[in-house]
Amino acid sequence: MKRLSVQIYLTIIGSLLLVVITAGLATRLVPNGVGGPRHALELVGEMIAPALPPASADASVQQAAIERLYHKHKLDLTLYDSERRRIASVGDPMPEPRARDGTGSRLRGAGPPAWVVGLPDGRWIVVRTAHGNWYPALNLLAFLGAVAFAVALGAYPIVRRLTRRLERLQAGVDMLGGGDLSARVEVEGSDEVGRLAESFNRSAERIEDLVAAHRLLLANVSHELRTPLSRIRIGVELAKREFDPKSQAALENDIAELDRLIDQILLSSRLNALNEDIGREEVDLLALAAEEAARYRNCTVTGAVASVSGDPLLLRQLVRNLIENAERHGVPPVEVSVLPAGDEVHLRVHDQGAGVREAERERVFEPFYRASGSEKADGTGLGLALVRQIARRHGGDAGWCDDGSEPSCICVRLPAAG
DSSP states (O other): OOOHHHHHHHHHHHHHHHHHHHHHHHHHHOOSSTTSHHHHHHHHHHHHGGGSOOTTSOHHHHHHHHHHHHHHHOEEEEEEOTTSOEEEEESSOOOOOOTTOOTTOEEOSSSSOEEEEEOTTSOEEEEEESTTOOOHHHHHHHHHHHHHHHHHHHHHHHHHHHHHHHHHHHHHHHHHHTTOTTOOOOOOSSSHHHHHHHHHHHHHHHHHHHHHHHHHHHHHHHHHHHHHHHHHHHHHHHHHHOOOHHHHHHHHHHHHHHHHHHHHHHHHHHHHOTTOOOOOEEEEHHHHHHHHHTTSTTEEEEEOOOEEEEOHHHHHHHHHHHHHHHHHHSOSOEEEEEEEETTEEEEEEEOSSOOOOGGGTTGGGSTTOOOTTOTTSOOOSOHHHHHHHHHHHTTOEEEEOSSSSSTTEEEEEEEBOO
16 A cells, blocks of 8 residues: 555545444443443333233233234234243244343344343333344444445545645656756645645755756856966966066965955855854944954945844955955945944945946846956955855845945845844
8 A cells, every 4th residue: 555545545444444343332232221222122111011901901902902013113023921921923933032031131033133121010022123124233334334435435536636736746856856956836725735835846946046056156166267277377387487576476366366266165155055054143243344444445434333143254254245346346435334224234335436237236146247347357256146145144135225326335234133
């Protein structure tokens, strides 16, 4: 039974059969006390007694009386006196009661069992359903069996609908595992299976984005590494002939650029990792920005004290990348401002340049993308991409300022601490 639909369906059928069997056993094993067969048959005797003539009546009169009961209630009846001698009988022959049999005793013979009923005047009557009908316990079992069959018939479409959705989900998982990263499943219903389909689609989308980002990263890394490596190779060749201080400084700069590029690539990959978490501590963003701005000649910091919760090293890298981007591609001086804004802290970095074209404002946050006219500036093209990654890992975001008053202004929004 490898199919889930078969397992669920058989579980339902098994449960119904258990109910039927339990009910059948209960009708056979129920005690003869109050509420049991003995009590019920005592009530039957009390109801039959008024319909019978007195024990002293003639046998023909008693025979006529039980025949009336037979035609009215369709019961096989045999009447005995107090000494267990037969007085009258109607219907199919029944087994004789024994001396030890009392009210509630069941007599077995051909056909369904018969029941012994004591009358208030000391007579005895043996009762059985007539015409070979099953006794009530079997009628109950037949009824329960019919109910079980109806439930089983109605449950199958429901079970099949549920498992069909799971099968479609399994097909989507197989497609994703087979390399089709665009595989998605249809979300049907709002139950657990529907929510599972939604989770699968979100996971598949995240995996597709990550794989696409890593493919782009590898393609750009192979291109970006060639330039410093080529310069280093040329510098090494020149050093074999004549190594002057200028060539040595250029070689050291190339090695530093290569080292910086590798560090940024590793940081970008780490931030993209699904299971990578960042450290959390309260950081004074204004003080951190002032420390970073002090490393540059034409950079000033304004604003108010504002704290955020996050990784100090990552936040420092974010501020440094923003200032370096403005220094390389903008027009000095560079201004940094830190402003509390409700439950957020806004970090704004702008210069006096014209910024980038509207169509390129989002693309500059892509890895290795360089805006038009930036060829004169050095850099790896990872600075602003890392800014956005770091901001989003802290629950914020980064983008161009929306007010339009400063065309070359980038704003980072971070949740305030506390």
